[in-house]
Structure formats: C-alpha cells, structure tokens
Amino acid sequence: MIRLLLLLLSTLIVTPVWGDTLTPGDRVFIQLPGERDFDEPFTIDDQGQIRLPEIGLVPIEGLTQPQAEQRLRERLTTVYRNLDEFKLNILEQVLRVQVLGYVEEPGMISLKPGANVQMAISAAGGARPGAQLDQFKLIRNGSPLQFNYKAYLDDGDPAKLPALQGGDTIFVPSSPLLGNVEVNFDAASLTKGGDADEQQGITIFGELRNPGTFSFKPGMTVVDAVMRAEGVTRYADVTKIRVITDNIPYQFDLKAYLDSGDTSNLPPIKPGTTIFAPIEVEDINTTSRTVYVMGEVKSPGAYESSPGTGFIDVLANAGGPTRFADTTQIKLLSNTKAAMSINLVKYTQTPALYPLPDMMPGDVIFIPEKIDFNEKSWLKVTNDRAIKIIGAVNNPGRFEWNDTMSFMDLLAHAGGPKQQTNLSNIRIVREGAGSDEERVTTFNFEAFTKQGKPQNQLPQLKAGDTIIFDELPHDPTDNKASWLRQSAQDSIYIFGQVGAPGRYAFNGEQGFLDILSAADGPTGEADIQDVLITHRNGKTTKVTRFNLARYFKTGNEALLPKVVAGDVIFVPQVDTVADTEAVKVMGAVKSPGRFNWNVSMTFLDVLAMAGGPLQQANITNIRIIKENRQSQDNVLYFDLDNFINEGGSFTALPRLAAGDTIVIDELPHDPTDNKSSWIRQSADDSIYVFGQVGAPGRYAFNRELGFLDILSAADGPNGDADLRQIRISHRNDSTARVTRLNLSLYFETGDETLIPKIVPGDVIYVPKLEGNWLDKPAGQVVRLMGSVNKPGRYPFNSQMNILDLLAEAGGPTDNAYIERIMIVNTSCCGDKAQTFNLRDYVIDPARYPLPLLRAGDTVYVPNLDDSVGEKWRQGLRDVLGIVTLIALGTTL
Template identity: 60%
Template sequence: MVASIAQRFHLCFRLYRCAGRYAFNDEQGFLDILAAADGPNNEADLQEILITHRNGTQSQVSRLDLSEYFKTGDESTLPKVVPGDVIYIPKTKKPSDHNAIKIIGAVYEPGRFNFNNKLTFLDLLSMAGGPKEKANISSIRIVRLPAKDEPAEIGHKVIFFDLENFIKEGNPQKKLPKIKPGDTIIVDELPHDPSDNKASWLRQSAKDSIYIFGAVGAPGRYAFNKEQGFLDILSAADGPIGDADLQELLITHRNGEKTRVTHLDLAKYFETGNEDLIPNVLPGDVIYVPQTLKAKDDKTVMVIGSVKGPGRFKWNKKLTFLEIFALAGGPLETANLSSIRIIKKNNNDPNSIIYFDLEKFIDRGGNFAGLPIIRPGDTIMVDELPHDPTDNKSTWIRQNADESIYVFGAVNAPGRYAFNDELSFLDILSAADGPDKDANLQQIKISHRNGTHADVTTLNLTLYFETGDESLIPKVVPGDVIYIPQRDGNWLDKPANRVVRLMGEVRKPGRYSFNSQMSLLDLLAEAGGPTDKAYIDKIMIVNASCCGDKSQTFSLRDYVKYPAETPIPMLRPGDTVYVPNEDDSTTTLLRQGLQDAFSLVTTLLVIGAAL
C-alpha cells in the first residue's frame, strides 16, 4: 500500500550511496532517511545539502551544514522533513593539491578531501570511512610538506598520533593533531606476518621502541610504553628459547645521560617470584638474552618431543620438573600431557622409565612434592596426540598397554584407548565414536583380562537403553577387550537356542534373534517379506522340542483373506521356518505332470504316423 502512494516517499539524489525514493512516515527524521540511503559517500559536500520542501502550495528550499551537526551534536540544526520532500547532496569541488587532505592506507574509503578550518582530524577520518579492523591506530602518521614561506630544503615533517590512547583517555580534544591543507594522513596496517600474532607489539619509530636480541623466539624492535614492563616485552618476543641462559640476562639502559648495564637472574625470579628482581625498562633500552655454554651431557637434562623449544638444558639442583618444562617453552597444543615419560640415565634401574600425568596434576591442583625428581642426564619425552583426522578426541590417547582398553567390531573408531579409574564402559564406547548402524547391541562381549584368567560377559545394550538399569552395565578396567558384533555378522555370534532360522523364498534368509514378544509375521517382516516366487499357501514351520521336532504349515494367503479364522503358529527360539517356491506347490506339480504326459502322447503319435 505504501509503495503505491508517491506522497509517502522521500526522493534522495546525487551523492548518497543508494540514491532513490524511500518510504517515510511521521516517526522518522532527516537522519533516518539519510541512513536508509546508506549515508553520503566520500565526495559529498556536507556543508551544502539542499532540502526542497514540496508538501505545501509552493516549494521551499533550505540549506543544511551537516558537518556542523556532526561537530556539535545540536539537534536543532537538523531540518524537519515530511513525505514528498527532496534531499540533494552536491559533490564537493575537486580539491587542489595545496588545499586537499589525502588519507591513504587502512581506511575504508581512501582519497582526497576538501579542507576547511572547521574540519578536525576525526571529521576527516570519518569522511574516509573510518579505520579498518586491521588498522594500526596506535601509530597514525601525518606527513606535512613545508609551508610556502619555508625553504624546500627543510623537507617534509612526520607527526605520529596514537588514536588508540586518545580514545582510552576519553577523547581530550586538546590532544587532537591540528590538520593543515596539503597534509597526508597515513594509516598503516598491523603486521601480516603469520608468525607475529601480537597486534599491539608493532615495529615502529625508534623513540617509542625497545630492542630484544639473543636467545628469544622472535628477536627484534617492539613498540613499548609506560604501561608495560620487562616481562611484557619478553613475552612479546615469544620468550626465551631452549638454550637461553636465564641466569645471565643483560639490560642496557640508554635513556639517560649515560648508558649503564644491569644483570638479571631470571631463573631466580622464577624460583622465588620476587618482583624486586625485575628491572625497570624504558623505550630505547636493549635486552640481550645469551645462550648457555655447551654443557657436558652428564650435567644437562634433555627435553624432546611436543614442546615449543626442545633441546639440552643446563641442570642445577634448584630446578624442578616444571621449571625445566618451562625452559623448553612449554607444551604444544598437540602434546599428550597425560603420559609424559622421564627416562632416567641409569638403564639398569627397574624404574628407569617414569610416567607422569601432568594433566591430572593440573586439574587436581597437585602437590608440588609429588612432582618427579629430575637428575642430570635424564630425558623428558613429551609425545604428541594422534594425527589421525578421524580421531578428534584429544584425551583418548593411544598409549601403553597397561593403561589401555581395546574396542573392536561394529564401532566407528575401533582401536586401543587410554583408560583410567574415573571412566566406565559408556565412556570408552563414546570414545570409539559409538556403535555403527550395523551393530548388534544385544550380543556385546566383554573379555575381562586383568586377573589370572579371562572371563567373558555378555551385555544387552538395547535392554539398557530401554530400561536405564545401570546394573546391566559391566565394570571394565584397563586390559579388557570389548567386542561388538554385527547384526548380520558371523552366525557364531548368535547361539542356536536364541535364534530362529528363516530359509527359502524370502528377501533376506538367515538367522534372526527372536524373543517371546515376536510372531511369525514379525520374522517375515524382518526378512523383508516373501519374494515374488514364494508359495505363501504352505509355509512350513519346524518346532524344536525336547521330545523331537514337529512340523506344521501356515497359509499366509488365508490369513490375509480371513485373519480371524486363521491362527498364527507359535514360534520359539530354535525353530526353523521354510517358505517354499511356487514351483513346489501341488497345483504346479500336477500341471507339470499333465504337461509331461501330454508331451509323451504327442511324441508317440508322431512316431506312429512316421511308421
């Protein structure tokens, strides 16, 4: 209805992003229709907007300086608009190089913009669409050419502006840089180096930087301010690497009248947590992390495997397991923390390999007295989690047999899995991605192998799902084997006294699990029904009993016609059902006999005529 009445529309022309005709009602205002047209583009002259009011007997034109509204927020400067009005936003005159402001870099709409004394830095940034998500707003550069009355030899001047800090301080207007005609505003992007994931540690001007060299993961020059400290810059450089000598760090302080050097024993800080040991650092300082001198093998501890900085580390009696682990950079995301191996130097010791569950230690807030003791010559080995793309369970780790349980058969991820006292049968079944669609949940076998001999129990998981009876779930321990057979698997999976045999003209003959709640019709339906060649008038049932087998017949055709008068034979586990072929019927046999006799007589007559 609204779309058919022109008087209810606003007409918007020229430098809107989406110029056109828009629906309008009494609840909306000028800014609503401006937003509906996706706002002015970067070439719009916001100081010369024209509104033609056409709802009276004669048209009236008013002017609007929208940039003034953006600066003051004074709602009274906005005109009242009604349906039928026309809003026109002209294009700015092409700026000259001397009067233009250029904005380039990580903004949404870089370009050249007309300058006037009313526009602030933020106004210009808004006209360029604002900074992009990856813009480095902590170090925006304003490049200023020499004034007309200044010698050209002076060259251009570069002003740095920290917009991020400006916003944090509550937008103090006095700290906004003054923009002059001819200025170029450059908004750099954050680093694209995938190894540099620190958005705030940007390589930038020397006066705001700090330097870190030596045995660190990412040496270089980094931005630094008064809110940060020594540990922040060390972390920004990805921390010390494996062969860093944490007892001999050197810090060169260059921000005073004379250079001085201090020494830091970072290992002692890690031991004591004494913050007084950490020196104050300022922009311009240089941090050097030396490498350890090559130590003898019998005085080192080796850390290998899934850690960030594997290698040899100088041992001393004050270092604990966790501190050595930290020297190696800590574990990778793929590390198996539940089974860290510590290989002792003395191979003749029966306890030459110690397993340590760091994951449990962390989860339970372990006692530090329970940490393994590390001696010189020891090797700490951190294995990785499986790389199998089908195995997305970071805690179900294939590991040593003493802590494992086995799952085979009709599951989605058969194999050997880690197992502990807190887990149950359902946990390990879930770890194996559960039974597949062909699993026989009524005949699950569990082989208990943790004693002097193996015991086998059978689990009907279907009954558990139906009843929720927890007593049906067996207790399993490391070393046990769980086997889930397929429904149509080996017939030995199903004892003869628990199945009914179905043979003959059915779509899926075979052995079927059977219970007292099922009937012959259920069995036929389970097998897909009789085939097109089945002789359903005389289905034979052989009932097994202690006194000898007995047979009976059943007409499925009579049952379909007269269900009330045709009883369904009772079936029991162990019985056999045979659906004959229609060629075996009496009528078919009689017809075949007559055809054979007729053929014989015809043959004799032909022979007699020939004679």
C-alpha cells in the first residue's frame, strides 16, 4: 500500500521552481520498484551527501536534478541490475543556514525557500538582550558582509537585508558594553548605559541623568544628545557644557541658547564627539549675565540677571538680608562706575528721595554684618564709620556712627556716664582736623544740663572722633593713684603743709576754700599768713600771696583769691622761708619729686638727689623745661648717654635755675611695646620703619645706633621684601632728601660704605618685591607680539583660546593686519607655524574655526604695512610718482 502511494506521489510531483541545484537539507525520493530500502525519502545532509543502501554516501550538493539522477544511476548500477524504472524526484527544497553569535539557540537551521534574515534569527531563538543590532554579519564563501539589522527593524525595508543562500552563516555580535563575565541583567539598564562604541557613537558624561555612549543619528544636535542621556541633573552648570568634535573643543551655553533660540551657537557633533556637563560648583560662575551677592544674606552667591532686573529683585533672589545684616551700609561694587553706599532703611522710608541704582552684569552687592554691642572685634567697622568713647562711662568702646545721631544718642548708647565722671570737661579729639579746626575741644555737659541749653549747643560729632570722659578721684587719698586719668586742664595743685597735698579735680564753680578743704586743710605747722598761689592761665605766670589768717579773723570774702584749674597752691611751714628755690624731677627716676636748689648745684647733683635714672630710662633725650623763659625755646634737650660714654666736659651740662623741671622719659619695654606707649616717646628720638619688615612701626633711636640696628629691631625684612630698592627719607635737613640702598649688594660684598647714616626722624621704607616675569616658565605662558595694545607674556591654560588672549592684551591696534595673524605652535617634533584670519572668523565663525592655541606658543599680529596689498599699493604710488615727474619734465 505504501509503495503504491509513493508511486502515485511521484507521478504528481513536478520540479520545483525555487532552486536549480540541490542543497543540504533538500528531501528527495528515489523511485526503484521492488526495493523496500527505497520506500522512504532521503535527506541531503550538511555535507551535501545522501546515504544509499549498499552503496554508501553519494555527494549530490550543487547538482541539478538530472545531474544528480545520472550520478545516482551510475552508482546504483554496480549493485542493482534493473534500473529501467529508476527515477529521482525532489520532494522538498530548504535553505540550510548557520546562525551563530549572541542568539538564544545558535547552530544550523533549515528554512523554507524565500525566507529572510529575520526568519533565520527567529528560528535560532531570537537575538539575546545585549546583541548589537547594527553590526550583523553575513558570511558567504569566507567573505563577510556587514549589514544594519536595526535599520531594517526601524522602517521594515527588506532591501536593507541581504538575500540568503544555502550554506550562509549569520553572525550576531554582542554589544561592546557587555562585560567579560556574563551575568543576568535588565535590558533596560543596558540601553540606559549606551548603545554604541566610542568610535561610532557620542560619549556623554558628567552631570547627566543617564551618561553613556549613544549611537549617532544624522541631523542630531547637542540638545538631542543631552536628551538621549535623559537630560542634566540639578547640579549641572548648563552655561559651560564642553563639546569636543574632531579634537576641537567648544563651550556651549545651553541657557543662552534656550533664551535666544539661535541655532548658530550649537557646536557641531558627529560620531566620536565627546560631551561633558560639569558640576556647577566646579567652576566660578562668570557668565556675561552674572551678578554677585555677598555678605549677610540668606543665600549668597552668583545669580543670573536679565535686562530689567533690579536691585530688589537680586536681593530677594538671594533670600533677602539676614537678621544680622546692616542694611544702612550696603555696598554696590561695579566695574563700570564708582562704588556706592545704599541705605535700604532710608529707601523704605522715602523711596523717592533715595532711588536704588540699576544693576549691571558683573556688579557685586555686599551687605556687611551689623555690629553687635558686645562684639569684641572692632575690625568689622572701619574708622570712617565709628566713634570711640574712652573713660568713665558704663560701656566704653568703639561704636558705629551715623550722621543722624547726636551726642546724647551716643552717650546713651555707651550706657551713660558713671557717678564719678567729670562731666564739666569732656574732651573730644578729632582725627585729621583741618587747619581751621581745633584738634581737641572740650564740652561742659554739667553746665549744659543745668542751664538747659538748646540742642544745637551739643558738640557736632563725626566719624573718627574720640570722646574722653575723665574720672574724678574717689577720695583725696586716691587722687595720686588716678592722676594720670585726670586732665591737667581740670586739675589744681596744692602742696606744703596741708593734710593731703596733691593734684585735685577742679572746676569753675569751686573756690579756694573748696580746694583747701579737699586737701584736709592746713596742718598745725602751716604758715597760713603767707600762702603762695601761682596762677598759670597758660599765657603768663603770676604769683600772689594770701594771708589766710587775716581772712579767718575778718571773714572778709573779698580777701579770698580766685583760683582756677591749673593753679598751684603752696602752704609753707611756719617759721621757715617759703620754698621758692626748687627744681622738679619727673619721669623714670628712682625718687621723682621737688628738690631744693642753689646755684652751686649742677645737673648731676639734682639727678643724684632724685636717686638717678631707672634702667629703662631714655637718657639720650632728657628734657629740661625752663620756667623762667617765656619764649618757644623754653625746652632744652640733653643727651646724658653721650655725655657718659664720651666723657663730655662738665661745661656741657645744662645750666639749671630755680623753677626748672627735668623730665626723663621711659623707653618701651621691648620693640613690640612701642606702639602701646608711643605717645610717651618723643618724635625727636624716634625713627620710622615701614614696608616689608617683621614689625613695622615707630622705634626709639639715638645717634649711636645705625641702619642695621633699627632693621634688626623691626625683626628684619620678610620674604616679600625687595632688598635692592630700600628707600630712606632724611628729614633732618631743611628739605627732605631720599636715598636708596641696595641691601642685597651689601650682603654680597660686606662693604660698610653702602650703609647710609640715619638719625632720629628719618623714615625707612622696605618695598615689596615685584614679581619677576621669569618666575613663570615659558611652558605656562603664551607670548603675544606685534600690533596689539599690550604685547607681552600672558598666563595660559586649556580653557582659553586666541580670542581670550587678544582680549587680555587690549585687542589689536588700528593698524593691525588681522587677516594674517601668525601662530607658532611648539611641540616635541619642532615648531610649526600657521596663520589665522580674524576677519574671516568674525564674518563666518562656523566656516573658519579658531586655531588651537597651547601654552608655550607665540602669537604675532603683523602691521598693516606688512601686507602684500599695502606693499603693492606703495609700489604703485612710487611708479605713478616717477611717471608724473617724467611728464612734468617733458612739459617743461
């Protein structure tokens, strides 16, 4: 029955139209009646052979049906005799292709005629996640053919797939993003990390939501690439996106592009382009629309502005002032105009009178910190905004000053005066007083409060003033301990036979009996019939005698002398002559005081009576105040140190007289102490050192010291000092004279003649060493020469280009030949020169890119006279001039 069916089937089979030759996988039926071994069809194996009973393998691949039938007949005749009914029929033709690579079931598969690559991939179980769809290969006869399977899947065009033939091999590669160790992964995670290699794709990294390497599509822009990476993060600086295409760096401002929509600002991208979105805090924000807010605001920093942005807008964007902000002293710094102060409090009160300035890109708003009353640091308020209160107030210190304040406001701010304050003589010291102003003025606050004077009688203060409140002694025995704090203008002196002689506070409302009672009155040994009163009103000195006993007897008030602050009262001892022949010794001596004087005594005698000078006494500049002289030269100076060391003649000792006062100043304890005690140091004994020294300042100096002594006292020059340019101002001549000292040369040669002679009063200035241009190596700078406003050596880094360099140098000059700017690039293989046409770049920057500039290069901007056109025109003018001369000669 089966044999009958096969025979019937063979009669119905027609030759298929698919292929002319036999291929592996084809099924054939061999008609050979009477032989049971040929009842089943035969399949051509992958080697192109079929296995016949008793014959073995017979290759028939690549043969047509008649050829295969003839070959089989020849092989069968060796075994079978009757082949009259032998016939070969093709039951089924198939495509046998091999699918290898990153598929689920790689191997040899059979396809129906007309099948394509997609059917072959499906028959192999499909491509695995991570297969690179755009890099499929078809290998035929050992020759590979690459095709883009992804493009076929995008639009379904079968022409993008190669036709299959039997024996073909399809290879599916894996993505280069896969690691060497295969692990289970999510396909979505793989695509997020990128879908291309670095040569064929675009590498995007930095502050992006999904950085990676992504495939390039024609017409793609930087914005498309950023969106392929799912956009930037909130930390990205979108104004400084870096793009590198064909090794040319570009900087792209995404914000400016979104504001303007100008596509000409888009940098070119292509396969192999690298895009980097930096983090915002990595660079300093210096865009062309940036304003800066610093100080006491909630969120200080750099902010983008736009046309019409006002001062209040910027301040509000920064969160507004904090509770520590001083809104009356806001500073606005600008590159285009002078700095100005803004009082926001006045603006809120009367906006029309105090308009706010317009904001420009690059402006800086600085809001200072409000001064705390208990703040110890006084550096936060400059001297032009502060007033100092010293003395007997509850809270002395340094206070911020405003012109709207008055003396009473300031006094209340300082907690008011203490109970023991001397309110009758408040002193106001004004720094930088002009020629028509008094440096020190006094104010009687007690009289002001008692007489009820109007408010305009209060002293007019201004920033920089110092107000001094003296303190009255607590009791008569305390006045010596606190006499230094008591002004001489408010004091009266009482000596002699009184219970408590000394120096007492005194004002115009008190009289002779007041001061006498304050001194505990005359003692039992006092000669009250011959009280001496020296009236020292500051112009002339007058001595009057007063018989106090007569006043006690008569009670006549007219007998009482009128005394004022500054007068001296002396109550002599009974039965002795009043001590009018005396000399006073004050200052740094062992026993200062008033000593009896006679003409046989010398200066050294008086000094010995005072116990001699202390160790810290400044004996190089002893002052002798001559009381009997009424001229301006009533002060003499004597150098005791020079007299002792050089053995001076006794005739050189100063001649004393009764009433003279000897003052011996005390030296500072150490060089760092001279500033705190500088007021006790005479300017005639001082020398000034400024500049780059360890401890600049004002130092005690005498003629035995030299330049090296004062330089070592100031801790010597520091590391920034320019030892070759030291200047000394000599002020002891009629006119100032300045000399220069090369101290470095002295250190090298040891020549003492190079050291200048200096004396007290001179000023030494050690300048700061200016930077040497050779300090920065050539590998870090770019040299700019030729027709530019400021040629020279400029620091250079990879973020700059030639436009930045020209802008730093002030740009080309008017006669610069900008069409042929020459750039010499240095490299390992020698220098290479190139030219750059700046005019073409300005007209069409996309067509004429900027040349690459590196540190160490040299840029030369030639002059317009060097151009070929200019030389040709000059030659033409010369020729025309010669022709004109010939023509004129011919005419004449």
